[in-house]
Amino acid sequence: MIFLSFTFGISSANAYLVTTYKNEVIRYNWPTRILVTGEGKEQDTQFQEVANAKALKYSELYPSEQIILIAKNENKIFNTNKNLLRSWGFFLQSEEKSIFNGEALVKELLKYKKITSIDFFTHGTAQYGLYLENNHNRFSIQTIGIEKLRGHFAEDAYIVMHGCNTGFILAPFLSNTLDIPVSASMTSTDFQRLHSDGEYYLTDKGYFPNGDWARKNTVSYNNETSCRYGKCIRLKPDNHPYVGYWGEYTDGGLPFYKFFCLNNSTEQCNRVMAKSLFSFIGTVNLKFNSSLSEYKKALVDFLCPISARRDIRGECEANLNMAKLTRDEAYNPFRGTLLDCNFKTCNADFKCKKIRSPNFPDAKSCYLINKSNKRSTALVKEYRAYLSGYMSLY
Numbered sequence: 001m002i003f004l005s006f007t008f009g010i011s012s013a014n015a016y017l018v019t020t021y022k023n024e025v026i027r028y029n030w031p032t033r034i035l036v037t038g039e040g041k042e043q044d045t046q047f048q049e050v051a052n053a054k055a056l057k058y059s060e061l062y063p064s065e066q067i068i069l070i071a072k073n074e075n076k077i078f079n080t081n082k083n084l085l086r087s088w089g090f091f092l093q094s095e096e097k098s099i100f101n102g103e104a105l106v107k108e109l110l111k112y113k114k115i116t117s118i119d120f121f122t123h124g125t126a127q128y129g130l131y132l133e134n135n136h137n138r139f140s141i142q143t144i145g146i147e148k149l150r151g152h153f154a155e156d157a158y159i160v161m162h163g164c165n166t167g168f169i170l171a172p173f174l175s176n177t178l179d180i181p182v183s184a185s186m187t188s189t190d191f192q193r194l195h196s197d198g199e200y201y202l203t204d205k206g207y208f209p210n211g212d213w214a215r216k217n218t219v220s221y222n223n224e225t226s227c228r229y230g231k232c233i234r235l236k237p238d239n240h241p242y243v244g245y246w247g248e249y250t251d252g253g254l255p256f257y258k259f260f261c262l263n264n265s266t267e268q269c270n271r272v273m274a275k276s277l278f279s280f281i282g283t284v285n286l287k288f289n290s291s292l293s294e295y296k297k298a299l300v301d302f303l304c305p306i307s308a309r310r311d312i313r314g315e316c317e318a319n320l321n322m323a324k325l326t327r328d329e330a331y332n333p334f335r336g337t338l339l340d341c342n343f344k345t346c347n348a349d350f351k352c353k354k355i356r357s358p359n360f361p362d363a364k365s366c367y368l369i370n371k372s373n374k375r376s377t378a379l380v381k382e383y384r385a386y387l388s389g390y391m392s393l394y
Contacts, residue, residue, distance in 0.1 A: 014133060016100035017082060018108060019090035021055045021067035026093045030066040031114045031154055033058045036105065036139075037071045038122030038131040038163075045074050045084065046191060047121040049230025050162070050281075052088050053220075054119055056231065057279050060222050061288070065116060070108055072100050072122075072132060088229055100133040102143030110145075114154040117276070121235065124163025124185075125246045126350065127363040129170050131163070141173045150178050156272050160257065162235040164188040165242055165249070167258045168368075172345060176262040181272045183260075186339055186346065187253035188242045194219070194232035198283055199306060209308040220281050234281040239305035241336040241368075249368035252337035252348060254378060256303045259385075261343045267392065269343055274389025277302060288393075295390050303383055305333055323380045330375035338379060340372035347372040 020026050035054060037047040048071055055067050069090055075081035082092055098104060109115065120139070123131040129140025159174060159182045161167075167184035175182040192200040194214040201208035217232050218224050225231045241253040259276075261269035277298060278286045284298040304316035312333055319331040332338040340347040349369050354362035 014099045015073040015095055015097050016104065016133075017069075017071045017073050017085065017092060018094045018096070019069045019071065019085055019092050021069060021091075022059060022089050023066060024091045026068070027066055028111050029113050031062075031064070031116050032066045032068055032112045033062065033116055034109065034112070034118045035067070035069045035071075036118065036120045036122070036132075037069070038100070038120075039072050039134050040074055041123065041131075043191075045081070046230070046233070048074070048081075048085065050191070050233060050235055051119070051121050051230075052090075053230045053232075053234065053281050054121075054279065055089075056221060056225070057281060058117075061278055062116070068112070070105065099137055101137035102129070102132065102139040103145060105132060105139055106143060106145045106149065109149055110152065112152060115149075115152055116154045116157050117279075118159045120159075120161045120163060120166075122163050124161065124166040124170075125363055126165040126168040126249075127246075127352075127366060130161060130166060141170060146174070147177050153178065153180055156268070156275060158183065158272050158276050160276065161185070162189060162257075165246070167254075167260070168346070168348070168350070171258070172260045172262060175260040175264075179263045181259050181261045181264055181269050181276075183257045183273075183276065185237045185254075186258050186341070187240065187249065187255070188238045188244065189235045190238055191233050192236050194227065200234060200236070200283065200301075201306060201308060207308060219283050220285055222285065222287075239333070239335050246363045247350075247366040247368070250336070251368040251370035252339040252376075253334060254339055254341065255305045255334045256379070256382065258341055258346075258378070258382070259343060260345075266343075270385045270389035271392050272389070273386050274393060277386060277390075292390065296387070299383065299386050303379065303386075320380060320383045323383075329377035329380040331380055332376065333379075337370055338376035339370065340374060340376040341378040342381070343385075 035051040037051050040047050129138040157180050161184040167186045171182045171184035193203050196212040196214050239255045242249040259273050280302050282298050282301040286298050300317045304313045306313045316333045350366045353365035
């Protein structure tokens, strides 16, 4: 029995699941929202929980669209991961007994003809991309066949990568290769949890007001929902530069997911950005008939940091609104240097102390170099782009 269990664990270790949300049938010609979760490691199934929350939000906004979850099978024995997803409303379409790497993901994505969005929830690194099976099997700029996905996206489609540091290299690359807007982080990202006061906070000591966490979510969805299985957590960029296992980026960062639109007009980029915000799991339940004031509140929640010690979000909101009057576009609530970014690139680069091969740096030895000598206007311009996009929808 021990031998049989061991061999089963080995055969199922390299596997990923393809599921549909609240729909037993998969249709490759339908408009499709795709969620991708990679290996959780110490996070266990939390990436899948956040994807579950996003699936509910998408289903409320786009009831006629199909929602697909492509997930690393977190379970090694007895298939409990499949059962867990099934209990959340995901129907198993296939279980692929192969390594979940970039090429496998591209093969799955090519099946869909009208992808409206892709959301990645997984660990990430600037140089090596997104973890899928593990940190050796990733979705990155080295993934073969990414360019074949061009033409498989619907009008105004976009990609959001919720992992750490994915905006430096991978996001601009994907935007340029696929001709769609791509949003990603310029620092580490972490889980925030809904508090009883209606705000989302980091769960580390000192970052939340008290231990009275919400048990039900009454702010993010059409109907009150239990906080179980991810409905009260989300991923957001940290409000400080990344320093960790994969390098030291003390020269700068951004406290929000940054959009890149390399081959899109300003009008389309702004419009897509505005549309993407409606699915944000936040303190406002945005709907397509939401008012401008409601949209602005959600946008501030999305762009601005929060603190339990001072009203930094209120300060951020006031400064964003005042920027138009004062003409000072260089407001910075980030605990560090705000990177000088536009919608094409960021004025920064990497240097690495060690190189494994001619074109493959040892990311752990890399550090960020801020090449700009001026105050960044990235936050204020992102805020205005979202508002411009919202106005173009109505």
